[in-house]
Amino acid sequence: MGGVRAPADTTTDGFRSGFACFIGRPNVGKSTLMNALVGTKVAITSSRPQTTRRAIRGIVHRPDAQLIVVDTPGLHKPKTLLGERLDSLVRSTLTEVDAIGFCVPADQPVGPGDRFIARELAGVKRTPIVAIVTKTDLATPQQVAEQLLAVGRLGEFADIVPCSAADGFQVDLVGDLLIGHLPAGAPLYPEGDLTDEPEQVLMAELIREAALEGVRDELPHSIAVVVDDVAPREGRGDLVDVYAHLFVERPSQKGIIIGHKGERLRAVGAAARKQIEALLGTRVYLDLRIKVLKDWQRDPKQLRRLGFYD
């Protein structure tokens, strides 16, 4: 996965570094677990499936190791061109990482979606897989125990571990197990870096997260956000202007986002601005415009424009 790796010799003093990714059905808690591991909010989360569309990296710094976590979109049977591209993104990620965390939630029975992914993983021969039973806080100990057995029957795993990102149960252990599979090597990123995702992409994700809040089922997949420009306001050291576009696929969706007399859009803008201010540590003026890009999910040219490359 990119990065120049130092040779595994004595100069690294037992230090390990490398990449891991989480894979699992949409909504099983992959982004939340990555955030808990990294200890800060770098991937957006939402209660809606398929929130994650990019391989966002979080970096876990330990005295003896550096683990770079690649967050993948939930694997699903592709219905649109966007879906296909997401799936190929996931597949290429699986072969490039040093370890895979396969997430299955504790509070739902193992289903066809989990088995579909387990079959995909069976084809990834050389990468060790740690099976992770997530959201244990939502299940009884009995359920967790049964889920561990059910997950064990899904394939060959290096370890099977229960954890809860919500209350922190065994989150560190998940980190330890993944780190155990990393090769010896020097740190790949400077200490203190938490993500190498460009700030503009993080800002776009924060805006999309705010826009997703409370919208109906079919809309989330139609929303994309691009931050066009970020510039300090002239003569005002404490203010940054952020210019962004929110894209939808149909005029009716534009109406939903804008809301009655623009009320909804104002609320989205205010919520996103607060998050961006926290990210940048300055006051922010957010210029957010909405555009209809007809059926962008099925249009290769528009997909490229929105950053979904093939």
Ligand SMILES: Nc1nc2c(ncn2[C@@H]2O[C@H](COP(=O)(O)OP(=O)(O)OP(=O)(O)O)[C@@H](O)[C@H]2O)c(=O)[nH]1
């Ligand atoms: N109670 C509980 N809820 C959790 C836990 N982890 C995640 N959640 C919730 O589950 C929902 C989905 O979490 P995400 O982290 O966005 O899931 P994901 O697997 O990354 O989802 P996609 O991006 O759609 O693939 C959110 O509402 C989270 O708050 C957990 O350990 N306990």
